Amino acid sequence: MVDTTRFEGRVAVITGGASGIGFGAAQRILREGGKVSVWDRDAASLAALADKIGGAVHTVALDISDAAAVAQAAETTFAALGRIDILVASAGITGPNPPLWEYPVEAWKQVFDVNVHGLFYTNRAVVPFMLKNDYGRIVNIASVAGKEGNPNMSAYSASKAAVIGLTKSLGKELAKTGIRANCITPATVDTPILKQVNQAAIDYMLSKIPMGRFGTVDENAALICFLASEEVTFSTAATFDISGGRTTF
Numbered sequence: 001m002v003d004t005t006r007f008e009g010r011v012a013v014i015t016g017g018a019s020g021i022g023f024g025a026a027q028r029i030l031r032e033g034g035k036v037s038v039w040d041r042d043a044a045s046l047a048a049l050a051d052k053i054g055g056a057v058h059t060v061a062l063d064i065s066d067a068a069a070v071a072q073a074a075e076t077t078f079a080a081l082g083r084i085d086i087l088v089a090s091a092g093i094t095g096p097n098p099p100l101w102e103y104p105v106e107a108w109k110q111v112f113d114v115n116v117h118g119l120f121y122t123n124r125a126v127v128p129f130m131l132k133n134d135y136g137r138i139v140n141i142a143s144v145a146g147k148e149g150n151p152n153m154s155a156y157s158a159s160k161a162a163v164i165g166l167t168k169s170l171g172k173e174l175a176k177t178g179i180r181a182n183c184i185t186p187a188t189v190d191t192p193i194l195k196q197v198n199q200a201a202i203d204y205m206l207s208k209i210p211m212g213r214f215g216t217v218d219e220n221a222a223l224i225c226f227l228a229s230e231e232v233t234f235s236t237a238a239t240f241d242i243s244g245g246r247t248t249f
Contacts, residue, residue, distance in 0.1 A: 005155030006229055011081045013037050013074075015064055015122055016091030018045035020191035021141060024031070024217035025088045025224045030055040032225065037077040037121075039064065040091070063092050064118030065110075074125035084129040086228045089119045089140045092159075094196040100154040108155045115159035116166070127179065136179035137228045140167045143241045146185045148208075152201055160185075164239055170221060171237025180207075180236040182227050187243035189215040210245035 012029045016022040017038035026036045037058040040046055046059040058080050062069040078084055078230065095111040096104065119140060138247025145153060146160030164183055171181040186196065188194070188205040206214065223242050241247040 002031055004031065004033050005227070006032040007086075008036045010085040011077070012086035012088060012150050012228065013077060013084055013085050013122075013126055014088045014090060015118070016040055017088070018042045018049060019089065020090065020193055021089060021186070021189060021217055022090030023222045024221035025090065025139075025228075026052070027053050028221045028225050029086070029228070030210065033051055035081050036184065037071075037081060038245060039073055039077075041152070047159050051054075053231045064122055065113035068119045070118070070121040071125050078129050083133060084126050085133070085136055087122065087126045087136070088224055088228065089138070091118060091122075092141065092191060092193070093156075094153065097152045097198045097201050099152055103154060104170075108137035110179045111159050112162075113160060115156070116162045119163055120166060123166070123181075127170075130179050131177065134178040136174075136177075137222070137232065138170070138176055138179065138181040139224050139227045140181070140183040141168070141224075142183045142185045142239070144185050144241070147239075147249065149200065152203065153197075155247050159182050167239070168237045175236055180227075180232055182232070182235055182238045182240060183248060184223055184227070184240045184242055186215055187246045189217060189220060191217060208245065213244065215242060217245060 007029050014022045016024040017026040018040035022191045039060045041063050060073040062073050095107050140163050142158040142163040145157040146164050149157040161198040167183040187209050
């Protein structure tokens, strides 16, 4: 049974929330009584989001690799919704799939600009608003690739390892406040991001999951919403696996 009051009075920022895991988390937080601001670069999807998501939602179209735009988005969201209690940092890209020695330098930079720098800008921008109320829940979306490394996905794997490290550092910095910062490390999830990956890489990732299937958006949203809730009080700077048995540490 859905608890329609779990996020009552709370405001969540979801990056990359127009599709995939971010969309699933946004939809569930709305369904459980929260208000949501979706930040995404896909302006067309944002325009259609209210009908698609099944409720009123605040939106900001931006490129999260632009630090000034992210800072302004936080100000805009706070002005519109009155507070920021939750961040789900879900925006990300995979990049191309060559071996490292053939990896295009500009593509490498782009993956880090979105997956690492954009996530840093977003975390950096929302924490001061959380500190105003001495309350916050940050859930950064990393990947099992950040723990184990996927061949021919060196930029993506390295960027997600950086997300894990950033979250561990931030969680410790905020440990004596009312803000908790954790990350999740999904195995491959059947979302639109798979369109960025070649079939050989998809086959490899599936072969590594003992359950023999990809994860679902709903499964990830359930874990995210637990970590975004008031129930999480003693977990911070932690990594939560959701990998169908793939992760070995």
